[in-house]
Amino acid sequence: MSRPGSSLNEKRVKLNEDPGGDLSVFTKALTAAESPETRLLSAFNKDPHARKAYLAGREYYSEEGKTFELRLVRRIKQQLSADPTTRPEYPSSLGLTEFTRRATEVALGKSSRAIVENRVFGVQTPGFTAAVRLGAELLRHWYNVGADWCGPVYLSSPCHDSLAGIFQAAGIPDIREYYYWDDEQRGICLEKLLKDLGKAPERSVVVLSASAHYPTGADLSQNQWAMITKLVMRRRLFPFLLLPAQALCYGDLERDAWPVQYCASQGMELLCAQSFSHCFGLYGEAVGHLLCVLKQNSLLLSVQRQADKIVRSLWAQPSVGGAQVVATVLSNPAHLVEWKQELKSIVERCMLIREVLRERLRLLGTPGCWNHLTQQGGLYCFTGLNGEQVEFLSKRRHVYLLPVGCLNVSAINGRNLDYIAESIHLAVTTSI
Amino acid sequence: IATMSVFCEVPQAAPVAVFKLSQDFNNDQFPKKVNLGVGAYRTDECQPWVLPVVKKVEKIIVHDDRLNHEYLPILGLPEFRSSASKIALGDDSPAIQENRVGAVQCLGGTGALKMGAEFLRRFYNGNNNTKTPVYVSAPTWENHNAVFANAGFEDIRSYKYWDAEKRGLDFAGFLGDLESCPEHSIFVLHACAHNPTGTDPTHEQWKQIAETMMKRNLFVFFDSAYQGFASGSLDKDAWAVRYFVSMDFEMLCAQSFSKNFGLYNERVGNLTVVARDADNLKRILSQMEMIVRTTWSNPPSQGARIVAITLNSPELFTDWKDNVKTMADRVLLMRAQLKAKLQALGTPGTWDHITEQIGMFSFTGLNPKQVEYMVKERHVYLMTSGRINMCGLTTKNIDYVAESIHEAVTKVQ
Numbered sequence: 001m002s003r004p005g006s007s008l009n010e011k012r013v014k015l016n017e018d019p020g021g022d023l024s025v026f027t028k029a030l031t032a033a034e035s036p037e038t039r040l041l042s043a044f045n046k047d048p049h050a051r052k053a054y055l056a057g058r059e060y061y062s063e064e065g066k067t068f069e070l071r072l073v074r075r076i077k078q079q080l081s082a083d084p085t086t087r088p089e090y091p092s093s094l095g096l097t098e099f100t101r102r103a104t105e106v107a108l109g110k111s112s113r114a115i116v117e118n119r120v121f122g123v124q125t126p127g128f129t130a131a132v133r134l135g136a137e138l139l140r141h142w143y144n145v146g147a148d149w150c151g152p153v154y155l156s157s158p159c160h161d162s163l164a165g166i167f168q169a170a171g172i173p174d175i176r177e178y179y180y181w182d183d184e185q186r187g188i189c190l191e192k193l194l195k196d197l198g199k200a201p202e203r204s205v206v207v208l209s210a211s212a213h214y215p216t217g218a219d220l221s222q223n224q225w226a227m228i229t230k231l232v233m234r235r236r237l238f239p240f241l242l243l244p245a246q247a248l249c250y251g252d253l254e255r256d257a258w259p260v261q262y263c264a265s266q267g268m269e270l271l272c273a274q275s276f277s278h279c280f281g282l283y284g285e286a287v288g289h290l291l292c293v294l295k296q297n298s299l300l301l302s303v304q305r306q307a308d309k310i311v312r313s314l315w316a317q318p319s320v321g322g323a324q325v326v327a328t329v330l331s332n333p334a335h336l337v338e339w340k341q342e343l344k345s346i347v348e349r350c351m352l353i354r355e356v357l358r359e360r361l362r363l364l365g366t367p368g369c370w371n372h373l374t375q376q377g378g379l380y381c382f383t384g385l386n387g388e389q390v391e392f393l394s395k396r397r398h399v400y401l402l403p404v405g406c407l408n409v410s411a412i413n414g415r416n417l418d419y420i421a422e423s424i425h426l427a428v429t430t431s432i
Numbered sequence: 433i434a435t436m437s438v439f440c441e442v443p444q445a446a447p448v449a450v451f452k453l454s455q456d457f458n459n460d461q462f463p464k465k466v467n468l469g470v471g472a473y474r475t476d477e478c479q480p481w482v483l484p485v486v487k488k489v490e491k492i493i494v495h496d497d498r499l500n501h502e503y504l505p506i507l508g509l510p511e512f513r514s515s516a517s518k519i520a521l522g523d524d525s526p527a528i529q530e531n532r533v534g535a536v537q538c539l540g541g542t543g544a545l546k547m548g549a550e551f552l553r554r555f556y557n558g559n560n561n562t563k564t565p566v567y568v569s570a571p572t573w574e575n576h577n578a579v580f581a582n583a584g585f586e587d588i589r590s591y592k593y594w595d596a597e598k599r600g601l602d603f604a605g606f607l608g609d610l611e612s613c614p615e616h617s618i619f620v621l622h623a624c625a626h627n628p629t630g631t632d633p634t635h636e637q638w639k640q641i642a643e644t645m646m647k648r649n650l651f652v653f654f655d656s657a658y659q660g661f662a663s664g665s666l667d668k669d670a671w672a673v674r675y676f677v678s679m680d681f682e683m684l685c686a687q688s689f690s691k692n693f694g695l696y697n698e699r700v701g702n703l704t705v706v707a708r709d710a711d712n713l714k715r716i717l718s719q720m721e722m723i724v725r726t727t728w729s730n731p732p733s734q735g736a737r738i739v740a741i742t743l744n745s746p747e748l749f750t751d752w753k754d755n756v757k758t759m760a761d762r763v764l765l766m767r768a769q770l771k772a773k774l775q776a777l778g779t780p781g782t783w784d785h786i787t788e789q790i791g792m793f794s795f796t797g798l799n800p801k802q803v804e805y806m807v808k809e810r811h812v813y814l815m816t817s818g819r820i821n822m823c824g825l826t827t828k829n830i831d832y833v834a835e836s837i838h839e840a841v842t843k844v845q
Contacts, residue, residue, distance in 0.1 A: 024708035025616075025651065025682055029555040032718040035506075035725065059502050067501045081494045087480045088694045089472055126539050126699065129729035137582075145441040162725050169550075169726035171584075203438075238438060269437055283503045284733035295437040305445040312448070312575055313582035316542035319699040319732040 036161065036403055044400050052398035053416045055407040059283050060248075060346060060379060063413050070281045070342050072335060076325050091320050093311040094304070095124020095289075099323040102330035103289040107243060107257050107274055114264045118297040121304045123311065124318045127286035128244055128275035129166060134290050135240055135271040136170035137310045142303065143238065144203055153205045153240075154197065156180035158404055160214050163207065178206070181216045186372040186384045188218050194231055202236045210272070211256040212245040215406035217376030219249065225259050229266055239263055239270045245278040247340070249377040251347035260291075269295050276326045278379065279343060285322025350379060350409045357412065360421035366428055381409050389427040397423035449574065453813050462811040466829045468820040469813045472696055473661075473759050473792070476826045481759070483694045485751040489738045503730040506721050508537020508702075512736035515743035516702035519666060520623075520656060520673055520685055527677050531710040536703040536720045537731045541657045541688025542579060544703040548653060548684040549583035550723045551716070556651060557616045562586050565617040567609070569593035571817060573627045573655070576620055591619065594629045599785045599797050601631050610644040619645065623656035623685070624669040625791020628819040632662075632790055638672045642679050652676055652683035660692045662791040664760035666753065682708050689739050691792065692756050698735025763792065766825040773834035779841055794820050802840040810836035 034042075037056060044054045059067040069077075080086070094100065100122035104115065114120045125131040136153075143149050151174030153167045164175045178200075179192035197206060208228070211219050220228065232239055241260050247253045254261070260272050272291040277283045292307070294300060311317070329335040351374070358373040373381060385393070385405040393399045399420055401407045412420055453469040475481050493499065507513065513535035518528065527533050538544040553561045562584050568576045570590035580588050591613070592605025610619075621641075626632055633641060645652060654673050660666045673685055689700040705720075707713035724731075742748045771786040786794055798806065798818040806812045812833055814820045825833060 024712045025557050026555055026707070026712055026716055028557075028559050029551075029712075029715045029719050031715045032722045034718070035721075038506075057502075069499075069501050078494050081490045086482070088482050088486075088696050089480050090690075090696045126728045126732055127730060129725070130727065133727055142439055142442045144438055162729065165722070165726040169723070269439070277503075281501060283501055283730075286728065286730060286732040294439060296440070299437055299439050299442060302442045302444045303439050305447070306442055308448075309445045309578070310582070312542070313578040314543075314546055315539035315699065315728065316575065317540070317697070317699065319539070319735060320697040321734040322732065 040394075040400055040402070043394070047398055049398040051416070051419050052400075053411065053420055054400045055411045055420070056400050056402045057408050057411060060278060060281065061408070061410045061413075063349070065411070065413060065415075067283065068281060070339070072329065072338050072342060073280055073282065073325055076328050076335070080324055080328070091317050093308045093317050094121075095318045096320055096323045096327060098331060099124050099327040100289065102327055103274060103276070104291055106246065106253060106330060107260050107272055107291055108264055108293070109254065109257075109261050112261065112264055114293050118300060119294045121292050121300055121307070123290045123292075123307050124323050125288040125290055126315060126318045127288040128273060128277065129162060129288075130286070130315070130318075131273035131275070131288040131290040132163065132166050132242070133170060134307065134310060134314070135273055136167045136172060137314070138271070138292070138303075138307055139205060139238070139240075140171045141310065142306055143205070147203070149203060150174065151204075152176045152201065153207065154178045154200055155207050156209065156213070158215060159207070176200075181218060181382065183384065186369065186382075187375065188220060188224070190224050190227065194227065197228070197231055197237065198235065200235060200237055203238065205238045205240055206232060207240045207242065208259070210241045210243045210259040211249045212378035212380070214244065215380055215402060215404055216382035217378050217380045217406075218372070218382065219377060220259070222258065222262075225262055229263055229268065233266065233268065239268060241270055241272040243272055244275045245378060246274065247279045247343050248347060248350075248379060251344045253340070264293050267295070269293055276322070280322070280326055280329070280339075282322045282325065285325075286319060287322035287326055346410075351377075353409050353412050353417075354381065356417060357421060360417065361424060364421060364425040366425045368428060379408055379410055381407050383407055383424065385424070385427060392427045392430065393423055397426065399423045450815065453815065456807075457813045460811055464829070464832055465811040465813070466824060466833055467813050468824040468833070469815055470821050470824055471792070472823070473691065473694060474823045474826070476762065476828075478824070478826050478829075481694055483752070483755040485742055485748055485755050486694060486738055488751070489741050489748065492741065493734070493737055504537070504733050504736070506724050506730060507717065508535075508731050509733060509736040509740055511744060512740035513537055513702060515740055516687055516689070517704040519659065519743060520670055520687055520704050521677055521706070522667070522670065522674055525674070525677060527706050532707045532713050534705045534707070534713045534717050536705070536717070536724065537736050538686075538701040538703050539728060539731060540690055540699040540701040541655065541686055542575065542701070543699065543728075543731075544686035544688070544701040545576070545579045545655065546583065546727070547703050547720060547723060548686055549580050549585065550727075551720060552618060552651070552653070552684070553584045554723075555716075555719060556618070565589055565614055567591045567613060567617055567619045569620070569622065569626070571628055572620070572622075576655075589613075593626075594631065594795065596797070599782070599795070600788075601633060601637070603633065603637055606633075607640065607644060610641065610648065610650065613648070613650070615649045616651065618651040618653055620653050620655055621672070623654045623659065623673050624671075625658035625662035625793070627657070627791070628793050628815070628817060629795040630789030630791050630793045631785075631795070633672075635671065635675075638675055642676055642681070646679060646681070652681050654683065654685040656685055657688040658691055658791050659687070660753070660756040661760055664757040664764070666756070677706055682706060682712075689735070693735075693739055693742075693752070695735045695738065698738070699732060700735035700739055763822045766822045766830065767794070769827075769830055770825060770834060773830065774837060777834060777838045779834075779838040781841060792821055792823055794822055796820055796837070798837070798840060802844045805840045805844045806836055810839065812836045
């Protein structure tokens, strides 16, 4: 490659010598803060301790301590790779039709009135975050067009640390919190939650977790949902539901999606972001879905087309691999049975770990009440440990939890349970 | 249900032209219909083509027991990112050796453009670039505008590019725009096989473009969707990108592996970042991570794995280059044959541009009325702009298409 001509070199030299001249056009790009997960994982990887345990991961870990593929998924992937009819073409921006159809049905139930009345559409997205982002963009552009709406959006306290950023990146700056987890009660405080939402301006968007709340694992009961939806409708708030791990909470597809079906049955309009990463072990495949339930089917085409337009400015089309697997399973009764069975064993294992951990802490005489461990469901567990205790765990015991005290239940297994229980006990009892 | 929908004022968006074209084609019952609007490769049997090397690698992946099933890192599969950047910049690129090249795995070329646009809006030349002009060629890929607009850029303009009369590059106009635009403007350049005109600047012209852009402090954002596909040679197709790197530009290059790997549905893209130095690179990538985290968080692994395994194995890499050449050669053959047939038919006008243009597309020069004739009377589907996809031509339909063009040109003014 030829080197720059002399005239250009001179220019470079001039810039270098000029104290006011910017060397890079990107000097305003300061180093961004690492995500807490990244920092934690980094520290864990560098940790030489023999009994170190990483409990802050997002994926489901098997008893052997590895993220694994469901047996059924592996077989289907092999079948699909040998399929001579697959065509390498751009999929529709809205994704694979069979996938969106099944993803919609699995969230709303096949006989949902909204589906029957053709007031629902779904968009396949590259993962859960992308589904939330698409929903946020749709709201920013088309929610209450006439009123020039730009927020607020209410998120639970606590919630996933990217959520606020996603809405802001979509152009909605006004993000607020509603009370959710109560440290003392070690559960949801409905009273304060309703109070906060009661004060929300009309037309606010409220992000509600249908099941498997991250990071607390604490989900609303059916009674609580009834009260919240009454308020939402009365105050004309817009529900944006999150369904990140359907069937992984209670091992029951319908039960985990009940809030979505309930809201739809109340005639509400809603968005719902779904992920199939957890319940199919397809973490690397980014299989997400954004569900949109409208009040009138006359609007379906326009809203869907606008969603299509937005997709084209974000990622154009989603990737098909993972979606094909999900569609194949969800549309085949035999596969469905097998899949549900594999899921059931995952859920049962998580429930067992919760029980055993709670029991172990009781036997150790760890102060405090630990019932919340088994009252919560899903992969994640809000231990209720405070920042200092969490730091004690990582620094002195080499057991890594997320700073808010959330741990991934599946990362606990027969080999590390004792050590972890002991560590939690020490964290709580050792005065720092 | 008393209250109205909150979406009741949402207007109907216009359908995307190229997809509407495909739809109309699909609904057409005419037996000799031809689809020249599709944006993907087709074999001589008019079928999509799974590259043999891709089939091979897919088998390897699906039978690999040691495969990690976790989320990919936010910036993507490391071995994909580095090998993809090497493909664009060259193995021996001094910028790579100087540790100032990094990359972000993205959802296809579109995703790479999106990430680059979002980054530039926040961090190029200050912290708020909503008013910084972004220049795209006239004409350009129809989605460029939407990607930059959605990323927050309010001032998207076009730079002169296609000269309809001479059916070639309006180089003087292009340079003129480079000379007169506001300093620090962002320019989206097509690395090779310009879409939709198929007309690229010559090496000499690129040199002049580079000199002017350096002089006027303009930002270089390459869109590279056809590397290898245009001439059949990866290195030849990367000449412009590598030249700019050698001229010490800080730049972004959005790469797509949809066409050259036939991985349209796996969304394999890479945003290559060429920074001033390693420190700048580190800071840039940390900000890119933040942007990715609020868009798709973790990219899909399948396509990136296929590309990484291929690029990192000498044998598979050779296989791939052969597959790419197969596609490029078929396109070149169709170009040569179409031109020959039009000349044999005595179709008025010059048709040299068909073989002078490069890549998947050709700007025929047919006007909208002639295009309408082609579609309605001859059932040959092409874009209103006169753009045809050479891959839609086969040895079986090329006579019919040539005759149709001949009729369109002679019957319709």
